[in-house]
Each structure stands twice: as C-alpha cells, then as structure tokens.
Amino acid sequence: MVPTKIVAQKSPPLKGTVRISGAKNSVLPIIAASLLSSDEVFIDDIPELRDVNVIIELIKYLGADCVYKDGKLSIKVDIKEVEAPYDLVKKMRASFLVMGPLLARLGHARISMPGGCAIGTRPIDLHLKGFQALGADINIGHGFVEAKADKLTGKKIYLDFPSVGATENIMMAAVFADGLTVIENAAEEPEIVDLANFLNKMGANIKGAGTDSIRIEGVKKLKGTEHTVIPDRIEAGTFMVAAAMTGGDVLIENVIVDHVKPIIAKLIECGITVVEEAGGLRIKGCNDFKAVDIKTLPYPGFPTDMQAQMMAMMSVAKGTSVIIETVFENRFMHVDELKRMGADIKIEGRSAVVTGIGHLSGAEVKATDLRAGAALVLAGLVAEDRTEINDIYHIDRGYVRIEEKLKNLGAIIYRE
Ligand SMILES: CC(=O)N[C@H]1[C@@H](OP(=O)(O)OP(=O)(O)OC[C@H]2O[C@@H](n3ccc(=O)[nH]c3=O)[C@H](O)[C@@H]2O)O[C@H](CO)[C@@H](O)[C@@H]1O
Numbered sequence: 001m002v003p004t005k006i007v008a009q010k011s012p013p014l015k016g017t018v019r020i021s022g023a024k025n026s027v028l029p030i031i032a033a034s035l036l037s038s039d040e041v042f043i044d045d046i047p048e049l050r051d052v053n054v055i056i057e058l059i060k061y062l063g064a065d066c067v068y069k070d071g072k073l074s075i076k077v078d079i080k081e082v083e084a085p086y087d088l089v090k091k092m093r094a095s096f097l098v099m100g101p102l103l104a105r106l107g108h109a110r111i112s113m114p115g116g117c118a119i120g121t122r123p124i125d126l127h128l129k130g131f132q133a134l135g136a137d138i139n140i141g142h143g144f145v146e147a148k149a150d151k152l153t154g155k156k157i158y159l160d161f162p163s164v165g166a167t168e169n170i171m172m173a174a175v176f177a178d179g180l181t182v183i184e185n186a187a188e189e190p191e192i193v194d195l196a197n198f199l200n201k202m203g204a205n206i207k208g209a210g211t212d213s214i215r216i217e218g219v220k221k222l223k224g225t226e227h228t229v230i231p232d233r234i235e236a237g238t239f240m241v242a243a244a245m246t247g248g249d250v251l252i253e254n255v256i257v258d259h260v261k262p263i264i265a266k267l268i269e270c271g272i273t274v275v276e277e278a279g280g281l282r283i284k285g286c287n288d289f290k291a292v293d294i295k296t297l298p299y300p301g302f303p304t305d306m307q308a309q310m311m312a313m314m315s316v317a318k319g320t321s322v323i324i325e326t327v328f329e330n331r332f333m334h335v336d337e338l339k340r341m342g343a344d345i346k347i348e349g350r351s352a353v354v355t356g357i358g359h360l361s362g363a364e365v366k367a368t369d370l371r372a373g374a375a376l377v378l379a380g381l382v383a384e385d386r387t388e389i390n391d392i393y394h395i396d397r398g399y400v401r402i403e404e405k406l407k408n409l410g411a412i413i414y415r416e
Pocket residue numbers: 024025026028094120121122123124125126127128161162163164165166187191298304305327328329
C-alpha cells in the first residue's frame with residue numbers, strides 16, 4: 001500500500017549534512033521552456049517530485065520525447081498538440097507555463113483555466129495582459145483559455161505586481177517576437193534568472209533578468225543546450241529552520257547563499273548561528289531562540305514559501321511574533337493545524353500574531369498545501385509524542401523524500 005501519512009516524533013537536535021535538490025520552481029518553467037527548442041535539451045539535477053512528473057507528463061502529451069535517468073532529463077520536442085487538458089492543469093497550476101512557449105512556437109495555445117488553490121484565488125490576468133500586449137487574441141470559455149496570434153510583436157509591458165509566473169510566461173512568449181519586449185516591474189526571483197540563463201544558452205537574447213526590467217530581443221530559433229538547475233532555496237530554508245528549531249548543528253550543501261539571505265537574516269535575528277563554510281551553510285541552533293517579526297514580500301524580500309515554516313518555529317520561540325503575508329491573500333491554512341498542536345496564534349486580516357509557547361503537543365493534522373505540510377513536519381520534530389501528518393501528497397509536490405533527508409540527520413520520522 002502507498003504510504004499516506006508521515007509520522008514525526010519529538011527528535012534529538014538534528015546533526016549532519018543534507019544535500020539540497022534542484023529547485024522545483026526553476027525546473028518547472030525550464031521544462032516548459034524546452035518546448036521552444038528545435039533540438040534536444042539536457043537538464044541536470046532534476047528533483048524527483050510529483051510536480052516534475054506532472055510537467056513531464058504534460059509536455060509528453062504535447063509531443064515531447066522525454067528520457068529521465070539518474071537526475072538527468074533529455075527532451076526532444078515535436079509539438080503535436082496545442083491543448084493542455086484539465087486533468088493535468090488541475091494537478092498543478094504551473095502547467096499554465098506552457099502557454100507562453102506554445103504561443104511563441106505555434107501562435108496557438110488552449111490551456112485549461114487554472115483554478116485557485118488553498119493559498120489564494122491566484123488569477124492569471126497579468127499573464128494574459130502580457131500575451132495580449134504582444135498581439136495575441138485571448139478567448140476564455142468552457143473552462144479553457146485560448147490564445148491565438150498570427151504574429152507576436154515586442155512591446156513594453158508593465159506588470160501591476162511582480163508576478164513570478166507572469167514574468168516567466170511573458171518572457172517565453174516574447175522569445176521569437178518581432179523586435180524588443182521590455183517587462184517592467186518584473187519579478188526578480190532567482191528562478192527567473194535561471195530560466196533566462198537557460199533560454200540564453202539556447203540562443204535567446206534576454207538581458208536584465210534578476211532586475212525589475214527585463215529586455216527580450218526576439219530571435220528566429222532556439223537550439224539545444226545543457227543546463228543544471230539551481231538549488232532549491234525553499235528546501236534549503238526548510239532544512240535551515242529544522243536545524244535551528246531542534247537546536248541542531250547541520251551543514252546544508254548545494255545552496256546559493258545569496259538566495260537564502262532573507263532567511264539567514266531572520267535566523268540570525270532569532271539568535272541562531274549561521275556560518276558560511278566551503279561546503280555550504282552551517283546552522284547551529286540554540287534552545288531559547290527569540291521571536292521575530294516577518295513580512296513576506298517578492299524577492300529579495302522574505303519568501304512567502306517560507307512563511308509557514310517560520311510560523312512553526314515562532315510557535316515555540318521566546319516572545320511574540322507578528323507575521324504579515326502580503327503576497328497571497330489566504331496563506332494561513334496551516335494556522336488551524338498548528339493550533340491543534342497547541343500553538344497560540346491569532347489571525348487579524350493578513351497578519352498572524354504568534355505567541356511562543358514552551359512546547360507543542362503531537363496531534364493528528366493535515367497538510368493543507370505544500371508549505372503548510374512542511375511546517376507541520378517541523379512542528380512534529382519538536383512536539384511532545386507523536387504527530388501524524390495526513391494528505392502528504394502536497395509535501396511530495398515540492399520536497400524530495402523529506403522524511404529520508406530528516407532521518408539522515410537523526411530525526412524520528414517515517415511514512416506510514
Ligand atoms: C511554480 C512557482 O514558481 N510557484 C511560485 C510562484 O507562483 P506564482 O507564479 O503563481 O506566483 P505569482 O508571483 O504569480 O503570484 C503572486 C501574487 O500575484 C497575484 N497574481 C499573479 C498572477 C496574475 O496574473 N495576477 C495576480 O494577481 C497572485 O494571486 C499572488 O497574490 O511564485 C510565488 C510567489 O513567490 C511562490 O509562492 C510560488 O511557489
């Protein structure tokens with residue numbers, strides 16, 4: 001039988017070394033972008049995740065030939081379909097990222113409308129405004145979004161919010177457009193830079209990725225390339241918090257220190273020791289770390305994808321912390337589950353007031369989304385007795401064998 005829950009027990013301080021996998025949020029747009037290449041592409045450090053399986057299934061459905069072996073994926077594309085069906089988009093919102101490449105390559109894409117999810121309504125208006133600005137006609141009906149264009153022409157596009165997905169989708173759509181596209185108020189996340197690097201290696205002409213203004217000069221064709229995905233800064237952050245919360249001493253390998261700066265800053269403010277070593281980042285926890293305030297923001301601000309994990313940590317910190325979520329309107333689903341474990345948290349609009357208590361108590365809880373699940377795993381490592389986390393398919397979307405990696409550090413955790 002497939003294990004359906006993770007059981008965590010109060011664990012000793014975590015000790016040892018953990019290697020961080022390739023970034024989920026880089027590999028998904030990069031696999032989508034491979035639809036733009038006329039030749040075979042090779043992608044290395046592919047994380048074995050549920051979401052990665054979904055995007056591979058989707059590009060295979062569209063006509064790609066994919067071979068996966070030992071963390072490496074080769075993709076050769078011969079697009080036969082322009083439609084991304086409901087079944088695949090409902091499993092993962094990031095499936096919508098094939099719209100830009102299909103529009104660029106074939107001038108036509110029909111993608112099932114991604115719905116909201118546990119963390120918010122998550123509209124796609126900014127993606128669509130960008131496609132329209134480039135010259136596409138957009139039609140929405142019967143649960144699908146259809147984009148058609150005889151020709152795409154470069155334009156200046158200002159994003160009302162620096163949306164990661166919209167920046168990526170528009171960047172991919174503009175790769176073959178006539179002339180210059182400029183995305184202003186673009187997202188600056190490291191995953192945008194990784195995608196731009198991948199596209200440039202294939203022959204695209206993209207400048208400014210990583211700043212709020214990205215310039216894409218249209219080219220005629222993209223060729224094959226090899227690319228290694230950047231390490232997952234959110235997985236790294238999650239293990240950094242695990243080490244800190246348990247009072248452990250853990251070396252995090254395969255992490256780009258710049259990408260986790262906002263997390264390092266908060267941990268240091270809590271009283272945790274963070275040391276940059278040749279092999280990675282060493283996190284040394286302490287028993288009475290302080291509560292700190294957190295406000296999530298687009299990069300380089302504190303990542304919303306680390307908010308739930310920090311809240312688990314603040315639940316057992318010394319003092320009171322105010323956590324403000326500004327990126328998603330409804331990303332507090334983990335609060336009720338943490339409260340089941342005894343946490344003292346009050347929600348006021350977009351703020352959570354967390355009063356640190358001495359200890360949590362193990363309980364049966366459910367992962368309502370990916371990072372909520374990670375937060376509950378972390379809470380389970382410091383809670384008295386046994387914590388059972390249900391609906392762990394959410395966790396498997398974004399963490400490579402989380403329980404094995406934690407077990408290697410001495411945590412008492414297993415799948416049941
Ligand atoms: C696969 C992937 O990379 N997922 C990440 C990506 O999601 P995703 O790309 O979906 O996140 P966005 O940056 O687009 O969303 C941020 C905010 O913008 C709003 N918005 C977005 C698009 C749009 O057209 N209209 C609009 O209003 C969203 O509802 C949300 O409130 O960035 C998020 C913010 O860092 C992360 O939490 C996700 O892990």
